[in-house]
Ligand SMILES: [Zn+2]
């Protein structure tokens with residue numbers, strides 16, 4: 024969606040609210056497409072002393088498969104947005120991902136929301152932050168309790184082994 028800002032571009036203090044949703048169900052993360060529900064965004068663009076600042080909240084619900092335990096899961100996804108809209112992005116090599124170029128007098132909300140989701144997506148999809156995953160030896164789901172494999176490797180050693188594998 025393009026958000027028209029001609030009313031506030033030359034009007035410090037001016038505000039344009041927005042509410043939109045976006046379909047990112049085709050977007051792939053780690054081999055799956057977890058954003059199967061619409062991405063919803065509510066916010067506003069304010070002309071703050073001549074600078075157009077977009078703020079808002081982006082929410083959706085992820086439907087993914089856990090990278091560690093391979094279980095399907097659902098999880099809420101929410102990020103706060105704050106972006107600066109400019110008429111022209113200076114390409115000095117120090118590109119700020121939160122600076123967006125206006126399309127004429129319009130803000131390209133789809134582009135901004137897509138960036139917000141991509142930059143805030145975890146590189147690994149986990150059913151929960153502390154998912155214990157599957158036992159590498161017997162494949163048991165360690166979230167349900169320890170398996171019968173032993174001995175438990177020293178966790179510090181396991182970290183070292185992970186590093187050596189890379
Ligand atoms: Zn998991």
Ligand SMILES: [Zn+2]
Nearest residue numbers: 158161170172
């Ligand atoms: Zn095991």
